[in-house]
Amino acid sequence: MTTAVANPKTEVIRPPELEVVNMTKQFGSLIALDQVSMHLKPGTFHALLGENGAGKSTLVKCIMGFYSPDHGDVLIDNHAREIASPRDAHHYGIGMVYQHFTSVPAMTVAENLVLSRFDSPKLINWKEEYEQLNAFMADAPFKVPLDLPIAQLAAGQKQKLEILKQIYLKVRILILDEPTSVLTPQEADEVLGLLRESVTAGRLSVLIISHKFREVTSFCDEITVLRKGKFAGRGVVKDLSIADMSEMMMGERREPQQVTKTLHPNPKAMLEVQELRAHKDNGVEGVAGVNLRVHSGEIVGIAGISGNGQRELVEVLAGQRIATGGQILVNGEPYKATRAEMYRHQVFTLPEEPLRNACVAHMSVAENLALRTFDRPPQAKGGIFLILKAIREMATGLISTFKIKTPSPETPVGNLSGGNVQRTVLARELSSEHIQLLIAANPCFGLDFAAVEYIHGQIVAARNRGVAVLLVSEDLDELLKLADRLLVMSEGRFAYESAIAEVDFATIGRSMAGH
Amino acid sequence: MESVRRRSSGWSIHWGKTLESICLPVAALLFSLLLFGIFCAAVGSNPFEVYGSIYKAAFGSWRSFQNTLIRASPLMLTALCTALPARLGLVIIGNEGALVVGGIGAIAAGLALNSAPSLVVQLSMAIAGLVCGGLWIGAVGALRHYRGVNETISSLLMNYIAIALLNHLVNGPMKDPASLNKPSSYPILDTNMLGVLPGTRIHYGLIYGLVACVIAYILIQRTTFGFAARTAGGNLRAARVAGLPVGKLTMAICFLAGSCAGLAGMVEVAAVHGRANESLNAGYGYSGILVAFIARYNPLAAIVVATLLGGILASGGILQRVHNLPDATVLLFQGVVFLVVMYSESLYGRFEIFKEQSAKIKTERPPAVPV
Known part of the structure; x- marks a missing residue:
């Protein structure tokens, strides 16, 4: 690893301090966040841990202004700030890298960087922009060729570009939502290592959502843990064992x-x-x-x-x-x-994204459960006429065996939660005795x-x-x-x-x- | 008790949806009445009197209602040409072409068998209409499935081909020299014409339409074929995972759709005109698209909507005679209805009132807890 490139001309100003106080967010009857607080100290690498559905994404989306929290404040350098949109967040120096890529595949890296600016000029002076971009790239923690179209970049390079985009926007607090899920372990280490250098040099604070303890222990300073929407613990990484962290996440050693x-x-x-x-x-x-x-x-x-x-x-x-x-x-x-x-x-199949690949969203749970069997007895007479009663009976049985939570067998499967859609497909594909x-x-x-x-x-x-x-x-x-x-x-x-x-x-x- | 409550809430969701799919088209119809009323007022007619005349001409008396039903029967058939493929996710608007081609097939069969017993002639004409229309839209389905050609555009363009074919035939090979100012084919024998229902002026085409709609409903809702088609229409990827023969389904549905419109062409030839001429492409095909849209592709609802629209078509003459409105006014009315109904399609799921129950269910449902 090379030493951090410190630009001698610019004084290193510390990134702002970010604090979340008693934040609550409710979706219908579901309390996604319940009185959660966290503190991101300037110039630290902070991990947000929790299981799926613990409220990590909701929390960062509240910080970014995607959601407006029902209660609670975001404090930036000890002042309560109203963040109503990602634009406001950017104004305070906060930027986020999402799980999915947000670049335009047909455009080049340079075009995407200029496009991402909130103050994109009406008329672009490309000569000037290129000079600035080249200067920026010379200082950037990692390099991506400016002239290549996004479509030709490998996944790792695309992810680097997403991060570069935020640095290009002069973001001082970088929020990363599971940034390494598309990277190989080596690429992940490289990206996180370079970010770690920027953090150590005091140019950046990073808040990272992660599931991977290895990344947390190698790169992070502090953690905040959420469990089922509630605050479940915080700590300094070097004082904690993996067992401690997973206990905070799961509630018990499991x-x-x-x-x-x-x-x-x-x-x-x-x-x-x-x-x-x-x-x-x-x-x-x-x-x-x-x-x-x-x-x-x-x-x-x-x-x-x-x-x-x-x-x-x-x-x-x-x-x-x-x-x-x-x-x-x-x-x-x-x-x-x-x-x-x-x-x-x-032969049976459990495809990924079951709602997209294995269900008809507007057809009922019963009909979706019958997709493999509707054309033979007892659900069909003579291979032609449907016996609706038999379809319903089988559905009722499968719904209770596989514990599918649905108001009724007639409910469209698209109205169910993701886990229950998954169970519906599982029930259909695994219930055959002769699979x-x-x-x-x-x-x-x-x-x-x-x-x-x-x-x-x-x-x-x-x-x-x-x-x-x-x-x-x-x-x-x-x-x-x-x-x-x-x-x-x-x-x-x-x-x-x-x-x-x-x-x-x-x-x-x-x-x-x-x- | 738990299960009873669950079932009742399931039903209320069901009813909310049904109510929505009745209320929205009705509201759309009312709104288009308002728009058309403004048009009438703008050209100097009292909209209320105009609507009064339309009602009288369409449903005011048994005589006028018979007129309405005569016009409704081809509409029921052409509506299926859009409604059936829609269940498979295809937007087909080649109804006019399929009707014309069905009519051509029917007249050809009728003329070829002119001297056979009338039942044989009528049956052959019906089969010829079914097959010609079916092949016509079947070709659209094949282009779609095997070559990825957009079915909406190709079916639209095939309308023009069909009409050109008709014009060529009645001006050339099929032309009856006696038809001077309106080139037509030779007529079929009067004895071979479709009869009327006893005691009415309504021809048997109405029965064809009603039966076709009922069969189409059963086919889609109650058969394995319909189930497979609805699955493929709802999610092609899921249909492939289930191993459903998407290509065969596409071809079969398109053939059936085209044959319904083709049968409408046969009815027009065998029950109304007695010969093939440009009266065949009088717009029943295009109006059938409208019927299918308003009926939300439900074949039973298409019967009701076709009757309503048949009434509007039947009142065209009255508007001209009594209110001095141009003949095309009825088409304008149709166009307004079509646009408003298309717009109303975008409003489904937007009104709280129709999903009140389902929202309640959501709060009743416990949040995802480990089981």
């Missing part, structure tokens, strides 16, 4: 429920993928010839940074995308993801701890019954916990394969980054 796996006798190859190729939406090759075999009673995990072809692979297997080459065999027979084949081989192959993609994304445990339990139970499971996930911990065999996908190919007992972390990281 070991992840150990999954018990049983060995399945006589495994046979359920799914076989041979030299499969597929394009991404933009016509670029996404899956570049992969070979894969999943046996009964086995969970094969596929890891990788998003955008390396996992989504396209799952879409081909689920029947949502047409392969451009290679073939898929299920039970040794060619498989084209038709309804008849799915039924014959009992043989399960394809799951990020099945726990955005769910709370309890829901995640429940889904993990269901997947392992299916495996123990002899189901062949292909699990594609961006959560490495999830894969390490569930999978029997791990593959890493990078640039449309498998870059690493290992039995779970023999995985080597460093190699996984390098393979994810494509080395």
Whole structure:
């Protein structure tokens, strides 16, 4: 690592002090934030910890002026300030980097930087702008080529650009919402390390939302912990152990429920993928010839940074995308993801984003639950007429077995909460007794701890019954916990394969980054 | 007790939605009456008298109501040409073209079999109308599914092709030399014309329309085919995950839609004109789009809306004779209704009154707690 580049000409003025006092925010009947306070000291790296739904995002969105809090104040340098919009926040030197990218893909880095300015001039003098941008880049903690269109940047570079954009806007308090979820461990370390240098040099304060204890212990000074919308603790990182922090987050010491796996006798190859190729939406090759075999009673995990072809692979297997080459065999027979084949081989799918991929939002919970079975007895007579009573009866049963919280089976599934939509799909896809192959993609994304445990339990139970499971996930911990065999996908190919007992972390990281 | 309460709240959500989908179109109709009233006043007619005349001409007497129903029957059929594909998420406006092509098919069959028993002729004409219209819109579906061609634009353009084809045929190969100032095909025999319902002037086309709408409703709501179509229309990605044959569904729905409009063309030829000429493209296809929109693609509601609109069409002559309003006034009225109804589509879910119950449910629902 190089030493921090201190510009001798500019006096280092400390970033403002940010304090949140007794902030409360209510959405309908749900209290998202309940009397939460926190203190971001100037020139510190502060982590905001908590489980999904703990209120971290709500808190920072209140600070940024996206939401107006019901009670409570934001103090900047000990003065209560009204922040009604991100523009106001910017006025006080506060900027935020979101989980998703906010740059225009077709425009260049330079154009995006100029575009992001709140005071964009009506007429742009590009010569002048470029001079300023080059001067800015020379001083910036990381470099991104100014002339490249965003679409040609790798995910890591895009994330760097998002951060650069805020520094370009002369932000002094930088809020980061899970900034490393799209980065490899190495890229994450680089970005956070460089930010750490800026913080140490006193040019910046950083407030970071994170789930990763490793990042917190390596880069942060202090933490504030939220639990179910309430303040749950604060502290200085060097005085705390990981166990202490997770206790604050969970409320008690809670070991992840150990999954018990049983060995399945006589495994046979359920799914076989041979030299499969597929394009991404933009016509670029996404899956570049992969070979894969999943046996009964086995969970094969596929890891990788998003955008390396996992989504396209799952879409081909689920029947949502047409392969451009290679073939898929299920039970040794060619498989084209038709309804008849799915039924014959009992193939089920838990796609990511269930509302987008597996449900019809305006159709009822009962109808969505019947999506696999509506065309055969007892739900259909002669394959033609629907027996609405049978559909309703099955739905009522599944709703109680899988504890789906819905006002009635007739409620449109789009009205349900995310976790309950997920349960609806889970009920439909896992309730068949004869299921043989399960394809799951990020099945726990955005769910709370309890829901995640429940889904993990269901997947392992299916495996123990002899189901062949292909699990594609961006959560490495999830894969390490569930999978029997791990593959890493990078640039449309498998870059690493290992039995779970023999995985080597460093190699996984390098393979994810494509080395 | 818990389950009883839950069920009742489920029903009230249901009713709130039903109420919304009745109230909004009615409100839109009332608002367009207001706009059209302003137009009438601006051209010097008393809007209330105009509406009085429309009512009298449409529903005022049994005689005028029969007139209305005669006009409503092709509308019920052409409405299905938009309403059925809409359930699959397709916006098809090729109703006029499918009607014209169905009419051409029907007259060709009728002329070819002129001397056969009349039942055979009528049946053949109906089948020819169904098949021609079906293939016409089926082509739109195929372009959509296999080549990704926008179905709205292609179906619109195919209207012009159909009309040009009709003009070519009645001016050339099919032309009856006796039809001088209005080029027409040879007529079918009077005995081969569709009859009227006993004791009325209403032809059997009305029965065709009613039966088609009821069948369409059952098909969409109560069959596995309809379920698959609604799923694919609601979320194509989910339909593919379920392995539903999206291509076949698209083709089948488009064929059925086109055949309904084609049957309307057959009715116009076999029950009204007795021959094919430019009267075939009198706008029933375009009005059918309007009917489907106002009925929110519900085939049963289309029956009611088609009757209302049939009444408005039937009153065109009166407006001209009594109020000195130009013949096109009725079209203007239709256009205003269409625009206002399209606008009202954007208001669904905006009114608290219709979702009061569902909001209550939300607060009743416990926040996501671990189970």
